[in-house]
Amino acid sequence: MAKGRVTVCVSPSAPEDPESLRRAIGGAMAPYDYDRADIPHPDWVGEWDYWAVSGAGCEFAVLPGHEDDPRLVRHDEWNEPPEELPRSRCHGGPRGLLDLDTDRAAVGREAARRGDDWQRFEARHTGPQSALRAISRDPELEERFTRDPYNSFGRDREAYIAERVADVLPTTALLTLDGRWVEYGGPGYRQWFTAYLLDLPADTMVVRVLYRS
Structure with missing residues (x-):
């Protein structure tokens, strides 16, 4: 089984309820599950059979001055024990708190x-x-x-x-705010990926997710 990385974009999550973010990511990822019970057709091909929040190796930079914001995602669900991140890095958070330029x-x-x-x-x-x-x-x-x-x-x-x-921000795939799974594979993907992130509303949660396919 191969591993891949998808950057997931979901609606704002309440900082006082960390589980709400995971539920939101789970809801966004669900349509692409290999084992969807509502699609028993043998020709169905999904994208993943297991996923976890993890930006190891492709963490986001945090916008200076916002290192202590509770909405930043720093827990790594894939690696055990998780690597402790410097305050300047995170696995995701509100797009407006991510430094996409430095x-x-x-x-x-x-x-x-x-x-x-x-x-x-x-x-x-x-x-x-x-x-x-x-x-x-x-x-x-x-x-x-x-x-x-x-x-x-x-x-x-x-x-x-x-x-x-153009190589800095993109991952293998991007799960858009409206639920589209877009994979690398055509000219312009990397530029489109970066432009898409930059244009998202500032409160959109953007999270790195590692998945097994």
Whole structure:
């Protein structure tokens, strides 16, 4: 059985009732259960057979100044014992309390630095395949620029940066506020995912969920 990650969007949950959030997520996930009792048709194919709140490896940044808000989700139901998160990270919470910009900005800066390093390196290695030959002989260079830098960095600096930034927020799937399960698999998914989160009402709960399929 494979694991996947879905970012679930549900209506606001009362902070004094943590179980209400899990019920809301369960209700949103239910239509995609492999074992739905109301669809006995043998051709039915769902998305999951087990799920748990967990953002391990793809936690959200918390908007500075809101680290102690009780609506932030910090319990990890998948990993035992759960890893203790720094106050600046969470598995989810109201969209308005999630800092959706800082991580993307940091990745953009690092991508710009790596892209500029590659352009300078390539400029010093003239002649057919010179840069590739140098990389193939040096593991450190291969780690720095990848085995296929022309594919990794492309020819357009800004496009390379945009590609790296687009990877920051999306998970394999997004469960929208109106109940649509949208999976990665087509051009523009990552950009659409990010735009969708940014446009959600500030009180919408956005939670990382790990599922088994």
